[in-house]
Amino acid sequence: EKVSQFLFLSKMRGSDDRPLSLNLSGLLRYTIEILYPRLLESKIEVETAINPDIPLFGVEEQIKQVILNIMINSIEELNENKIDHRKIEMRAKENHGRITIEISNNGRQISSHLVESIFQPFISTKKLGTGLGLSVCKQIIEKHEGVISVRSNPEQTTFVIELPVMVDKGVKEE
Numbered sequence: 001e002k003v004s005q006f007l008f009l010s011k012m013r014g015s016d017d018r019p020l021s022l023n024l025s026g027l028l029r030y031t032i033e034i035l036y037p038r039l040l041e042s043k044i045e046v047e048t049a050i051n052p053d054i055p056l057f058g059v060e061e062q063i064k065q066v067i068l069n070i071m072i073n074s075i076e077e078l079n080e081n082k083i084d085h086r087k088i089e090m091r092a093k094e095n096h097g098r099i100t101i102e103i104s105n106n107g108r109q110i111s112s113h114l115v116e117s118i119f120q121p122f123i124s125t126k127k128l129g130t131g132l133g134l135s136v137c138k139q140i141i142e143k144h145e146g147v148i149s150v151r152s153n154p155e156q157t158t159f160v161i162e163l164p165v166m167v168d169k170g171v172k173e174e
């Protein structure tokens with residue numbers, strides 16, 4: 001995973017980099033499904049509020065990677081945390097041509113200092129972290145003409161992804 005993130009940073013292309021019409025709710029549910037064993041092991045409850053019909057035009061593997069990175073960070077944070085009710089919330093909605101995806105966890109507050117630099121590469125507080133996860137997320141979301149941000153308070157940390165609703169504009173294949 002680390003190696004692939006590294007390769008992605010230096011070379012943002014591959015066999016699966018064609019943008020297509022995606023089923024966002026299916027994609028979000030898929031990420032929860034493949035993380036299910038880790039969520040279960042860590043006793044994390046996942047609450048979802050996902051609008052089923054959000055049209056997203058994008059690169060499936062890349063959007064998946066973004067959601068996975070944020071989910072894995074959330075699991076890693078909650079594992080550091082001694083609270084008895086660990087929870088991740090995933091919300092997705094569409095409003096006036098904007099898609100908003102929010103992923104929250106009830107772990108520790110991120111310091112304001114870290115909030116400012118969290119999307120920069122090689123920023124990590126983990127012993128074995130490369131600090132590439134969120135910088136890759138930012139690159140991918142910006143490539144999709146979107147914005148990624150974080151807000152954190154003592155109760156909850158939330159990563160927010162905003163994307164334009166896009167239709168297939170007939171992107172030329174190579």
Ligand SMILES: Nc1ncnc2c1ncn2[C@@H]1O[C@H](COP(=O)(O)OP(=O)(O)OP(=O)(O)O)[C@@H](O)[C@H]1O
Binds near residue numbers: 077157
């Ligand atoms: N949900 C979260 N709650 C608290 N801190 C977080 C959360 N997500 C990220 N962070 C902080 O942001 C830092 C950067 O995250 P990022 O995913 O970019 O790198 P990493 O997780 O440390 O390493 P890597 O993703 O390469 O394994 C983390 O080390 C952690 O300190």
Ligand SMILES: [Mg+2]
Binds near residue numbers: 073133134
């Ligand atoms: Mg990470």
